[in-house]
Amino acid sequence: MKQTLIIRVNPENPSGVKIQTAAKIIQNGGLVAFPTETVYGLGANALNADAVLALFAAKKRPLDNPPIVHVASPVEVARLVQEVPKKAELLMEKFWPGPLTLVFKHSTIVPDVTTAGLDTVAIRMPKHQVALSLIRSSGCPIAAPSANLAGKPSPTTAQHVYEDLNGRVDAIIDGGATNIGVESTVVDVTVTPPIVLRPGGTTFEVLKRIVSDVKLHAFVEAEEELPLEKIQSPGMKHRHYAPKADVLLIEGPVSAVTNKIQELADSYRSKGNKVGVLATDETQAAYKADVLRSLGSRFNLPSIAQNLFRIIREVDSQNVDVILAEGIPSEGMGLAVMNRLRKASGYHIIKTQ
Ligand code: TXA
Ligand code: MG
Secondary structure, three states: OOOOEEEEOOOOOOOHHHHHHHHHHHHOOOOEEEOOOOOOEEEEEOOOHHHHHHHHHHHOOOOOOOOOEEOOOHHHHHHHEOOOOHHHHHHHHHHOOOOEEEEEEEOOOOOHHHHOOOOEEEEEOOOOHHHHHHHHHHOOOEEOOEOOOOOOOOOOOHHHHHHHHOOOOOEEEEOOOOOOOOOOEEEEOOOOOOEEEEOOOOOHHHHHHHOOOOEEOHHHHOOOOOOHHHOOOHHHHOOOOOOOOEEEEEEOOHHHHHHHHHHHHHHHHHOOOOEEEEEOOOOHHHOOOOEEEEOOOOOOHHHHHHHHHHHHHHHHHOOOOEEEEEOOOOOOOHHHHHHHHHHHOOOOEEEOO
């Protein structure tokens, strides 16, 4: 067990002294959790193989799933990659800093452990003053996967990080709740056309406005587990966002979904199971369950993304046996939400008409 230092900062204007304390830890090969605009990350010096190895160990993350490397300026990409394709330049110009990760062919300075032995590296520049000052003060790119134990929902508050990683990391910078709530969009720009490997905070619709030929990988909208030969990003094959409870995702027209969920809730409860329902503002009055939470309004999909991981954690902490979740439209931020809900359900999806 390590003694985990908690460092509270103002998210808009973090104290230089406090960031220096955290940066020293990174420079010495330690592990620091910090807020970004998407979710909290667990950071280590991306160019220090031992530090990155310790990062995998702290998260209990499989070594074949590489972290994202965070930079504080597009200029820092050059020494980490072999080339910056034209479309990547356009995307960086338009969306950095922000919730967009680009996959490049990596240069020789990036250690194998940081790339999990792949010939590519995933890089992003976050839009958060704490993350940016930490990278600048550390003077190195920071490898940072989401700061949860492998398989758990990503953390959107320092408290979530503490629940998963207290005693396993050197420090947690508490900069309040994150704004976007789901992780960055991952786009592979080493191929033509560029391909979205993970939907996230930058929507497919806005990406297409800048790079019109960008495509979605089949996994992004998958309704079942993909066969191994179709897997293009290591993250596609690992269990994710999994609460302790069984999760069932019910998709279809809203009224059919609410009817089906109540029918399932009644049936599970009659067998003595404790049932949680993930509803929306428009539907929540329709349900009777042991634990009932709204993810937000169907007319405000970004708010649903913002609440998603927090509410999954909250419902799961009530020790329910099963969680029944409503499907929402797969447009805008809804695509990332549905991708996370499908994975959380282990592709246990029920379609209603
Ligand atoms: O918003 C985010 O992206 C957050 C914050 C902390 O920046 N980070 C995050 O990292 O979600 P992580 O490690 O939990 O997810 C990284 C994803 C994984 O699905 C991983 O497989 C994929 O990016 N990835 C990393 N390197 C890759 C590569 N070279 N090629 C393809 N996919 C890669
Ligand atoms: Mg993660």
